[in-house]
Amino acid sequence: MVAHSEILLSKCAQFREQGEFIDVRLKVGEDEFAAHRIVLAANSDYFHAMFAHGMKESYQDVIELKDGNISVAAMKVVMDSIYSGEINVNDENVFEVLLAADHLQVTSVVQQCCKYLHTEVVGLRFDVQLYCRVIMVAERHGLKDLKEATESKMASMYREICEEEEFLSDMNADVLSALLCRDDLRAPSENFVFKSVMQWIKYRKEERLDVAAQVIGAVRLGLVDTSDVIEELHTEEMQVIPGINMLLLKTLIHNYRPSSSSTFALERARPRLMNPSKTWKELSSMQQLTEVQECFCAELIGNYLYVAAKSNKNFVICCYDVVRDTWSTLPPIPHSSGIQIGSLCHIEDHLYVIYKSSSPYRYSIAKNQWQSIASSKAFCHGDQNAFCNKAAIVYKSCLYVLYGRGLVVWKTSTFECSFSSVLYCFDPKKNDWEQKESTKTPHYGSTGDPAAIEVYNDQGNVWSVVKQTHIPKNNLGAVKIDGRVYFIINSFPIDSGITIPPEEVYPVVLDGWVNLGMVNRKAVLCYVPVKTENHTIEDE
Numbered sequence: 001m002v003a004h005s006e007i008l009l010s011k012c013a014q015f016r017e018q019g020e021f022i023d024v025r026l027k028v029g030e031d032e033f034a035a036h037r038i039v040l041a042a043n044s045d046y047f048h049a050m051f052a053h054g055m056k057e058s059y060q061d062v063i064e065l066k067d068g069n070i071s072v073a074a075m076k077v078v079m080d081s082i083y084s085g086e087i088n089v090n091d092e093n094v095f096e097v098l099l100a101a102d103h104l105q106v107t108s109v110v111q112q113c114c115k116y117l118h119t120e121v122v123g124l125r126f127d128v129q130l131y132c133r134v135i136m137v138a139e140r141h142g143l144k145d146l147k148e149a150t151e152s153k154m155a156s157m158y159r160e161i162c163e164e165e166e167f168l169s170d171m172n173a174d175v176l177s178a179l180l181c182r183d184d185l186r187a188p189s190e191n192f193v194f195k196s197v198m199q200w201i202k203y204r205k206e207e208r209l210d211v212a213a214q215v216i217g218a219v220r221l222g223l224v225d226t227s228d229v230i231e232e233l234h235t236e237e238m239q240v241i242p243g244i245n246m247l248l249l250k251t252l253i254h255n256y257r258p259s260s261s262s263t264f265a266l267e268r269a270r271p272r273l274m275n276p277s278k279t280w281k282e283l284s285s286m287q288q289l290t291e292v293q294e295c296f297c298a299e300l301i302g303n304y305l306y307v308a309a310k311s312n313k314n315f316v317i318c319c320y321d322v323v324r325d326t327w328s329t330l331p332p333i334p335h336s337s338g339i340q341i342g343s344l345c346h347i348e349d350h351l352y353v354i355y356k357s358s359s360p361y362r363y364s365i366a367k368n369q370w371q372s373i374a375s376s377k378a379f380c381h382g383d384q385n386a387f388c389n390k391a392a393i394v395y396k397s398c399l400y401v402l403y404g405r406g407l408v409v410w411k412t413s414t415f416e417c418s419f420s421s422v423l424y425c426f427d428p429k430k431n432d433w434e435q436k437e438s439t440k441t442p443h444y445g446s447t448g449d450p451a452a453i454e455v456y457n458d459q460g461n462v463w464s465v466v467k468q469t470h471i472p473k474n475n476l477g478a479v480k481i482d483g484r485v486y487f488i489i490n491s492f493p494i495d496s497g498i499t500i501p502p503e504e505v506y507p508v509v510l511d512g513w514v515n516l517g518m519v520n521r522k523a524v525l526c527y528v529p530v531k532t533e534n535h536t537i538e539d540e
Helices: 004-018 037-043 045-052 072-084 094-104 107-122 128-140 144-156 158-162 165-169 173-180 190-203 205-216 226-233 242-256 263-268 511-517
Strands: 024-028 031-035 062-064 294-301 304-311 314-321 326-329 341-347 350-355 361-364 369-372 385-395 398-411 414-427 432-435 454-457 462-465 478-481 484-489 492-499 529-531 537-539
Touching (some): 024 072, 031 037, 031 072, 045 094, 072 094, 072 107, 094 107, 094 128, 107 128, 128 165, 128 173, 144 158, 158 190, 173 205, 190 226, 205 242, 226 242, 304 341, 314 341, 341 398, 350 385, 484 511
Parallel strands (some): 024 062
Antiparallel strands (some): 024 031, 294 304, 304 314, 314 326, 341 350, 361 369, 385 398, 398 414, 414 432, 454 462, 484 492, 529 537
8 A cells, every 4th residue: 555645745746747836946057946845845954944934035936046066967866856755876976966965954865875875885895085085075064874884894994995095195184083093993903003104194295294193193102013103203304293292202101101091091002993703813923821820810011911820839920021922920929929819900110919818019110029018908807708809990090999898797506698899999109098988789709690880980989880771681791881882701891892872772782792702711801912923013
């Protein structure tokens, strides 16, 4: 059965073709297009505003459209689409029709043009020049979905794009910067990204030096080999650019005194999402750590990876040199070789060791020596309290440690247990611990049910439970925080890159992430740049 609206639209098209009930003509150049005001107003916000608010055109029999974006050919396609519901676009006219429809605010035609560009151009072709044009048009006219789809396609093929001549000749600074800011940019390494950017700048050096700071600033320089950064940026022509000088300085400071919580680290030392197949692969190019039986946690500081492990009967900290591809062992921690390490964190040039049930220590990287720090109340007190380090993180240059506590009490010939999670904050400047608010739900031990997701607000010293309304039942540790999906694998957060719009009402689809959970439960996860066989640096 034909819908009533389709019959009405068909009749209006018939009236237009036969010249019946025509009450307005639209003039473009020397051509005129017969139309009905009510049809125009129903399909175009532009004409609705014109006819509804008493503008002078609302009384004219002929309305002249003088905008340069509207050609006769494009106007014909727009008018035919308004009356038929179908659109006749191709590679030659799609941009022209899109501009005309956007100016006239004919949403249906704009959407159909975007669909054509998305499916027929971006989806099926490899054309750097065309991609750039789509992005620039989408940016200029606020077509966010089309812009995102095109940028995503380009990001997934960045290595291939860099091999094309059009990358050097047609890519503009804004498009390139937008790509470099994406977490899903696919490249062999950040060194590759950096070198591709330098090649792009040198291709037209005179005009592109003006935007060099903008483009290089989008590279994650904290993941680039320091020698390459110095070689390219510590030159006379680069040093006269204030922005470049500052980028070089911040990069050197980060490599000398790394901090995972600094603004530079968060923006320019954060690994990208580099494995679209979402599978684990063997890292054969990295020297293996063979003389340990088990690893517990890891922390990356500059080009050094520190791993807490068990070797024979002792608990040790091993250090991996990313540049030299070698392992070494730190000096033993005083009086603590038999105690398991729960977490590793670093603040400036100190590595902090958090034990399961003992006072922490810190290691001075510069002095190569251990130092005891103040004790918190979070360790064993006789037989009644059992503390277990659950998590540790550096925030605002302070160390936050979450301990799980089990309280065992003898009552009326039986033991009763209660559980809680207690947060402590260590200030390195004061060498002092402060107990903070406990979590709303216990995170100590396991009851078989998933733990609640809680977020701590340091301003109000309060915890709040984050409802997981968009997360379906899963075995991947998937959680939603601030509208983004993370996977908690072996206590390590992995950013999926999935964002959940505020208006979304359906759960996210996690089918493609099954392989992520297929990792040894005793494995320690971390991000670290490593030398590959061809001497590039990848992030794993």
